[in-house]
Amino acid sequence: MGYGGLRGVGLAFPLVALVGCTTAPSDPPVQRADVAVPSYAAPSGAPAFCVDLARTVHLTALPDAVGTLTARPEDVGAKLDLNAAGDELRDVLQQVDRQPGAGALAGALRELVAALREAGDVRLTDDIRTRISTGLDDVGRDAQSACEFPS
Numbered sequence: 233m234g235y236g237g238l239r240g241v242g243l244a245f246p247l248v249a250l251v252g253c254t255t256a257p258s259d260p261p262v263q264r265a266d267v268a269v270p271s272y273a274a275p276s277g278a279p280a281f282c283v284d285l286a287r288t289v290h291l292t293a294l295p296d297a298v299g300t301l302t303a304r305p306e307d308v309g310a311k312l313d314l315n316a317a318g319d320e321l322r323d324v325l326q327q328v329d330r331q332p333g334a335g336a337l338a339g340a341l342r343e344l345v346a347a348l349r350e351a352g353d354v355r356l357t358d359d360i361r362t363r364i365s366t367g368l369d370d371v372g373r374d375a376q377s378a379c380e381f382p383s
Contacts, residue, residue, distance in 0.1 A: 290320050318345045
């Protein structure tokens with residue numbers, strides 16, 4: 233499954249792959265989604281964390297933030313975006329940790345949150361970019377079976 237099962241976050245994957253590309257300052261700003269998965273309705277029996285994961289707002293900023301930090305490593309706004317996404321995912325992780333049988337998703341979320349924190353604290357490296365991309369893919373795959381995000 234190319235870029236993972238978390239369809240709302242899936243919007244981020246193609247752009248994370250192009251982290252070396254950033255928009256020129258004269259380009260109009262890209263309009264961001266209000267939430268990661270705007271049309272999500274949890275299926276019957278889905279864990280509560282699915283709704284919170286779908287309602288995250290900072291995940292959609294990851295491609296732009298990673299691209300910006302690749303080109304301008306000291307960009308404060310991009311670092312704030314990474315930290316905000318990490319905070320949202322940490323909140324989701326707290327719910328996932330209380331969910332029986334969600335060990336793989338909890339582990340994937342922990343690794344992604346750690347990569348986002350590191351990217352916000354130090355200069356972005358190829359290793360950190362890879363960990364963010366892999367983390368998004370893993371979280372997407374592991375959340376899809378429980379949450380059934382729309383394609």
